[in-house]
Amino acid sequence: MISRIFIDIAVACGISTFLALVLVIAQRYLADYGICKVTINKKKEVSVQGGISLLGALSDQQIFLPSACGGRGSCGTCKCQLTSGGGPVLPTEKPFLSAKELGDGIRLSCQVKVKGDIEIQIEESIFNIRRYRTKVIDIVDYTYDIKGITFQLIDPQRIDFKAGQYVQLESQPYGKVKQKAVRAYSISSKPQDNGLIQLIIRLVPEGICTTWVHNHLKVGDEVFLTGPYGDFYIRDTEADMIFVAGGSGKAPIKSMLEYLQVVGTKRKMTYFFGARTCKDLYLTDEMKAFEKVFPDFKYEPVVSQPCPEEGWEGKLGYIMPYFPEAIRDPKNTEAYLCGSPGMLAAVQKALVELGVPQAKIYFDSFG
Ligand SMILES: Cc1cc2nc3c(=O)[nH]c(=O)nc-3n(C[C@H](O)[C@H](O)[C@H](O)COP(=O)(O)OP(=O)(O)OC[C@H]3O[C@@H](n4cnc5c(N)ncnc54)[C@H](O)[C@@H]3O)c2cc1C
Ligand code: FES
Structure with missing residues (x-):
């Protein structure tokens, strides 16, 4: 009797798997959505190949929405407002969309498949x-x-x-x-x-x-x-600045400092770079050299686990305990952070506890 039940369950599973496969293959090879119309900002119309993602279809038209994960649905950066069309929101989109965004028709463009005409709203800067x-x-x-x-x-x-x-x-x-x-x-x-x-x-x-x-x-x-x-760039104010980076997170901060060297600034700036061992430190002389360029700039590499043979004599441990000595007026401090999601979360928490307003903490997460 029990074996009969198992056989029935196995047959039912087999049939549903087969049907699902047929559906996927039919969607992939037989469904022909033809050429669809995407209307952008109510004024520009482009004809795109149906059946592919909205992100890919726009990219084929040389319109590039941000897409940090390359369309795998894992970064949430390819958001776009749909005012018409696009079908229901998929479960893969929901973790990235707030209730307000869902209400406003915001979607992940890499997850939206173009199956008919769509109307979208995007920022004008996208066209650059x-x-x-x-x-x-x-x-x-x-x-x-x-x-x-x-x-x-x-x-x-x-x-x-x-x-x-x-x-x-x-x-x-x-x-x-x-x-x-x-x-x-x-x-x-x-x-x-x-x-x-x-x-x-x-x-x-x-x-x-x-x-x-x-x-x-x-x-x-x-x-x-x-x-x-991206919107990770220096705000044009007089506020003090804290830069924090780890690993390849040094990239955008290097660009910011080199930019400031050309345009000039008198702002107070401290740059904390977190590394695990001394082997993870790089461009140290180049960053230290900014101390002679700017009137009030300090580069602070901090190593958490230096090998004894490395003879590290600089700052030790995590970077957060060193923040208080660098922040003279938290309310008038902007923070620019770049690195792994874990590091960013810990650094943001520490900065907010010290009184730096969340609205003045800018970051790019590499996760
Ligand atoms: C806005 C932004 C800016 C970025 N700038 C830089 C940059 O300047 N320099 C840089 O090196 N990277 C940067 N990244 C990360 C980069 O986009 C890739 O995610 C990373 O290089 C991994 O790509 P991959 O194809 O080699 O790995 P994948 O094939 O995508 O991933 C392989 C595996 O590694 C995991 N993984 C993915 N990324 C990381 C990571 N960063 N650390 C640890 N594990 C990871 C994945 O979960 C997966 O399991 C940035 C990311 C974003 C969102
Ligand atoms: S491109 Fe990363 S979620 Fe869409």
């Missing part, structure tokens, strides 16, 4: 985002797992961006990786050098894009970048 053909002109090893890469812009030859913003890099297929990948990287060069882009890229073990960059990319290679993206 371009796709750049570039050539790699320099690759430097900063540490055992961090490289600095310089790209010369070929077409278009100039980029207009704010220090702190990021680009998206397209990696090529290699080895067992059969598809291109798109990932976000903060620009580490200054906006005034607008004919090139420098990135600082840390190797993520098993990471698709960073493995390509570290093991396959060579000087002379052609690479496509899109950008600029």
Whole structure:
């Protein structure tokens, strides 16, 4: 009797799996949504291929929405307001959308499949985002797992961006990786050098894009970048500034400091860089050199677990305990943070407890 029940359950599971597969295959190969119309900001119309994501369809039209994870539905940056069409909100979108955003028709454009005409609202600044053909002109090893890469812009030859913003890099297929990948990287060069882009890229073990960059990319290679993206940039005020970074999070802060060197500033600035061991420190002399450039600037590398043989004599442990001595007026302090989500959460908590207003804490999370 019991074995009969098991057989029935197995048959039912088999049939539903088969039907689900048929549905997926039919959706993939038989459903033809043809050419669909996307109306942007009530004034611009583009014809796109139906059946693909809204993010991809717009990208084919050279309209680039931010998409830090390359369309995998894991970053939540590809938000876009749909005023008509687009179908129901998917479970994959919900974790990234607040109740207000859901009410306002905000969707993750990488999850919305174009199956008919759609109307969307996007910021005008999106139209300034371009796709750049570039050539790699320099690759430097900063540490055992961090490289600095310089790209010369070929077409278009100039980029207009704010220090702190990021680009998206397209990696090529290699080895067992059969598809291109798109990932976000903060620009580490200054906006005034607008004919090139420098990135600082840390190797993520098993990471698709960073493995390509570290093991396959060579000087002379052609690479496509899109950008600029993001709202992580220096606010034009007189407030004191705290910069905090770890790992490759140094990239946008380097761009900000080099930008400020050109335009000049008298603002009080302290830059904390957190590293695990001395082997994770890099560009230290370059950052220290800013102490001679700006009237009130301090670079503070802090090492949490230095090896005894490294003879580290600088600041030790986590960076947060050192904040009080750097913050003279919390209400008049802006913080610019960049690094892993875990570090950002801990640093934000510490800053808010010290009285720095949450609204003055700006960050880019690399997670
Ligand atoms: C706005 C923004 C700016 C960024 N700027 C930079 C930058 O300047 N320099 C830089 O090196 N990276 C930066 N990143 C991270 C970058 O976009 C990629 O996520 C990272 O390089 C990993 O890509 P991958 O294809 O090699 O790994 P994937 O193939 O995407 O991931 C492989 C595995 O590693 C995990 N993983 C993904 N990213 C990380 C990470 N950062 N640390 C640890 N584990 C990870 C994934 O969960 C997955 O399990 C930025 C991210 C954002 C959102
Ligand atoms: S591109 Fe990352 S969630 Fe859509």
